[in-house]
Amino acid sequence: MATSPQRRQKQLAKKKVKRKAMVSAKKMVDKFGGLFSQAAFKNVPIYECLAPSELFELGIGTVVIARKMPNGDIGVSFFMLDVFCLGVKNAFFAEFTLQEYRQKLWELGEHESMQTISPACARKLIEDCAVYAKNLGFSPVPDYTKAKMVFGDTKADECPEDFEFGKDGKPLYVIGPFDTPEKSKKILKQLDKTCGQGEFHYVTGVEPFDEEKEFKT
Template sequence: MQTEQEQEILNLRDRQLTPKQIARKLGLKVSEVSTFLISHAEQTALASAEKGELLPVVQCLVNVNFADALLRNETTEAGGLGLVMVTRSKGYNRFVVTSYLIDYWCLGVKDAMPPRNCNDSQYKNLIEHSYSPFMQQYEEISLEQAQALVWGAIAYAKKLGFQPHRDFEESKAHLGEPTSEISLKFGRNGKPYYIEGPYDDTKKIINTLRNSVGDGNFDYLYGIG
């Protein structure tokens, strides 16, 4: 394959054409186009890794209620939980995905999924499964917004005395450090609001809030069910 053809394949791929469409336009075999795209993506990912750079971002997602409450400052009574998903490319049809379950009213990062490798169909299934508790209502956001949501929740929770879930340590490099200063307001009605979860040490959490902000400066709800 000539250098000019390789560049034309990349140009057409940037225009979101499929390997089959590219092959038809350039008079090539689909297998030739697919093989080149896979090889090029792997070489690009390897070069980035050697430089200590993160893999390129494919997509960042968040459930709509979380975006409404934090990114658009709209009033919502959706329970204070949000899910941020960050996906990076590891090559053609190969992805690395992490997700972060956020209690944006109080506890910060309640859970985190360490980097998971998947192909296109596995990635689509993972999205649907992950956002099914949120009625599958999610939207795409920028990496900067995803970082602001996760790191902002961590900073807010730390002021209250809470650390992120232990699995966050394994997944934070995938998220990357914040690259812009986006100001977000965490908590509910200007103060922490704790809602008991099934695996929480409720007594410890309430005592932590009493020590950090004092009685009367936080709300809580527990004993559901």
């Protein structure tokens, strides 16, 4: 039976709306690595969480939160933390095959001694570090907003540990190899403003590790 022009137009209109919705959803998926809200991660099981065993001795290191995605891949966020001063220095979320993920961990293990940490403590460590730096006047990197979606519904208040930031009770700014004189001057000026003279420390000539290599995907 032939379809009337009016009915045909309605069918085309419905298909157009459906296509538009599918394209919009795909853009969201592409933008956020498969999931587009923190709430969506609550049904994605934690695969593992890792943190450097010497994080508070060295002052800088990478915290890893990984989840097992529905397709079998590993959805993981890496957070580079400066627990002495600057907070979340770098962060990104990505999806890897299990083999690719293990390769990333192997590369990470070349200069960091990683140990298992509970999901609650991983989230608390990252968020508390960000708050500490924020109170000094330093905001997390923009990609932190995307990377922290991996927290899902993990509750930081379930972590029994308390983390102490800074060094010997005061912020310690470690001037790294990628900090230009202009950047260092700006950071020191901010510390002087928020802490006051003599209420923070800084050291030069320290090279924790190559941030560019560390966060190459």
